[in-house]
Amino acid sequence: MDWVKIVYSVILLVCGILIFVAPFSQKGDERRNFIKTKAQSYAFIVVIGMLLLEVGESIYLTIQGNTSYNSNENSPIVLLTVISIIYLATLIFYRKKYGD
Numbered sequence: 001m002d003w004v005k006i007v008y009s010v011i012l013l014v015c016g017i018l019i020f021v022a023p024f025s026q027k028g029d030e031r032r033n034f035i036k037t038k039a040q041s042y043a044f045i046v047v048i049g050m051l052l053l054e055v056g057e058s059i060y061l062t063i064q065g066n067t068s069y070n071s072n073e074n075s076p077i078v079l080l081t082v083i084s085i086i087y088l089a090t091l092i093f094y095r096k097k098y099g100d
Contacts, residue, residue, distance in 0.1 A: 016084050039091040
């Protein structure tokens with residue numbers, strides 16, 4: 001494996017852990033929990049939508065009889081990156097919106 005991919009994976013893993021663990025270290029009120037819950041639910045909806053599109057594409061190409069279809073599944077690193085970016089963006093958005 002290329003060393004750049006290893007470094008990128010480690011950096012992504014550390015950032016992901018910090019993003020998901022940092023809010024739990026702070027004792028907060030109900031508003032903070034509400035903001036985290038909204039950001040998590042939005043990120044979950046986007047991930048489910050991405051996976052549904054992938055399944056739909058696979059079904060469509062199978063019905064069309066495309067036998068040369070090589071399932072271009074999303075890489076786990078790409079999926080984790082997208083989830084982390086969406087969660088961080090929505091967390092920042094809701095923090096500004098609800099004032100935390």
